């Protein structure tokens with residue numbers, strides 16, 4: 001199970017710092033992870049998304065999949081391949097960071113963008129380690145174009161980075177061939193689950209960056225992409241849920257189904 005965070009496990013709110021997950025959702029994800037290997041793939045800083053979710057048994061991919069970490073002892077009897085490291089709490093983990101060489105560039109671009117953001121009422125900036133988010137959800141609509149232009153001009157001095165747009169957010173990240181779809185493929189492979197007939201990958205997400213993961217599942221012709229959206233839109237997902245409350249219900253039903261299967265075996 002692959003889960004996006006914002007807009008999927010937690011509802012979209014004005015302040016990114018307040019996008020907490022409900023206890024009901026945490027409990028559902030915990031039960032889900034006891035049934036199926038589960039990963040969170042988010043645009044957020046990996047440590048930030050871990051602080052929101054607080055379930056060490058999961059695999060976490062932050063910075064749109066460019067910062068992947070999981071428990072070294074594995075979960076669900078599966079151990080991921082990757083570089084061994086120790087997390088901030090002293091636990092042994094496996095780590096994979098395909099954009100590691102960009103750390104100092106991301107710090108530099110953050111400083112430049114921070115100066116731009118300071119001048120725009122309502123704008124916010126987040127350092128997500130291998131990506132930077134410039135939020136305009138709380139910026140007056142007439143100022144959106146100016147903010148985007150200033151960001152684009154600053155980006156000309158960072159040719160190794162690229163700019164994308166998410167839900168009322170501009171995202172700056174390394175221009176490398178790595179995205180949430182690649183992270184999904186990496187995790188399936190690292191956990192020894194790739195190409196197995198008894199494995200059915202499911203990815204749930206609400207934003208443009210999640211489309212890369214839906215595309216991978218389409219290409220494999222095996223698995224299910226679920227878009228979280230109330231609006232009708234073009235997508236590479238095969239199915240949809242309206243909002244995080246429907247995601248919660250879906251996860252709870254999946255757990256009940258798996259438990260019923262296990263008890264009937």
Ligand SMILES: O=P(O)(O)OC[C@H]1O[C@H](O[C@H]2O[C@H](CO)[C@@H](O)[C@H](O)[C@H]2O)[C@H](O)[C@@H](O)[C@@H]1O
Pocket residue numbers: 004005006007011012013014015016019041042043044045126128133135137166167168169171207209
């Ligand atoms: O991949 P995700 O887990 O969906 O992360 C994508 C971005 O999500 C966050 O921003 C979005 O949610 C905020 C809180 O609800 C909202 O205020 C903002 O407008 C949305 O764009 C997060 O703050 C970003 O850093 C992530 O890149």
